[in-house]
Amino acid sequence: xxLSVLITDFLKYLELERNxxxxxxxxxxxxxxxxxxxxxxxxxxDAQGRTEQGRSTTSSxxxxxxxxxxxxxxxxxxxxxxxxxxxxxxTGKNLKRITQNYFMIALRAxxxxxxxxxxxxxxxxxxxxxxxxxxxxxxxxxxxxKSLLEAPDSSSKDGMRDRAIxxxxxxxxxxxxxxxxLNCDTINLQRREFGIVGxxxxxxxxFLSDGACLWIEKYLQxxxxxxxxxxxxxxxxxxxxxxxxSMRLTPRSIERIVEKYVKALxxxxxxTPHTLRHSFATDLLINGADIRSVQEMLGHANISTTQIYTxxxxxLG
Numbered sequence: 001x002x003l004s005v006l007i008t009d010f011l012k013y014l015e016l017e018r019n020x021x022x023x024x025x026x027x028x029x030x031x032x033x034x035x036x037x038x039x040x041x042x043x044x045x046d047a048q049g050r051t052e053q054g055r056s057t058t059s060s061x062x063x064x065x066x067x068x069x070x071x072x073x074x075x076x077x078x079x080x081x082x083x084x085x086x087x088x089x090x091t092g093k094n095l096k097r098i099t100q101n102y103f104m105i106a107l108r109a110x111x112x113x114x115x116x117x118x119x120x121x122x123x124x125x126x127x128x129x130x131x132x133x134x135x136x137x138x139x140x141x142x143x144x145x146k147s148l149l150e151a152p153d154s155s156s157k158d159g160m161r162d163r164a165i166x167x168x169x170x171x172x173x174x175x176x177x178x179x180x181x182l183n184c185d186t187i188n189l190q191r192r193e194f195g196i197v198g199x200x201x202x203x204x205x206x207f208l209s210d211g212a213c214l215w216i217e218k219y220l221q222x223x224x225x226x227x228x229x230x231x232x233x234x235x236x237x238x239x240x241x242x243x244x245x246s247m248r249l250t251p252r253s254i255e256r257i258v259e260k261y262v263k264a265l266x267x268x269x270x271x272t273p274h275t276l277r278h279s280f281a282t283d284l285l286i287n288g289a290d291i292r293s294v295q296e297m298l299g300h301a302n303i304s305t306t307q308i309y310t311x312x313x314x315x316l317g
Contacts, residue, residue: 031106
């Protein structure tokens with residue numbers, strides 16, 4: 001089978017077997033299409049039906065489409081050079097090193113998939129990522145965090161909801177998409193916990209702080225509806241259809257809520273819901289939590305993802 005066919009199969013595998021999000025699938029599709037375009041240009045056929053590398057056109061009839069066994073370290077090195085020199089035709093900008101690594105990570109995941117199907121190709125472990133300056137981890141200090149949590153006007157419905165959102169984000173370390181998907185009937189305020197299915201279909205139990213429970217309870221007491229979503233909009237037309245699903249705040253709406261208070265406070269750094277997730281993780285480590293517990297609370301599949309916080313912990317400690 002040729003590369004283009006196998007990439008299509010890989011994307012289906014991500015959706016059906018790995019339960020990957022549509023955003024993840026779109027990203028992998030984008031990254032692997034770039035690799036496919038590169039191989040087509042590198043191995044384009046001449047008038048005799050042979051490639052510039054001396055290979056024949058494939059049985060698929062698509063000039064330049066190669067077989068997985070044709071992927072070797074030489075081709076990967078050329079691809080990395082291609083990414084390094086690539087320029088956006090609209091902006092004239094080159095790819096950042098971290099973005100180049102995203103392309104290579106996608107290729108590595110694809111090669112692992114091929115190996116799992118016993119298809120002969122380059123070992124994924126032979127692909128190294130380029131070295132680059134790590135992106136600084138943004139967290140809020142105690143003063144900034146207190147200011148942000150207290151910024152909403154709790155005398156209004158919007159303000160009460162926003163306070164509950166901010167408290168929950170910091171109390172749980174939820175991803176913004178996970179927060180947006182919460183329903184009223186999933187939250188157990190007596191036990192101060194709830195179950196969630198996070199990224200990649202990974203299940204975990206999430207615990208609420210006293211403060212988060214207090215503000216969620218106050219917010220729900222103001223609600224006179226029976227809508228299913230936990231965090232809803234109060235502007236616009238009320239739509240009770242499908243248990244009020246159209247009233248649910250979207251991840252982007254929640255991001256805008258955080259941005260509004262950050263702007264009003266005049267913070268010098270950009271703060272997003274993910275900043276509160278970072279702050280949650282570092283706060284746990286600074287107060288003695290072990291790395292495996294933090295990994296579980298954040299819903300990370302790999303411990304290496306969680307270990308970025310240990311470096312920040314050493315700086316603060």
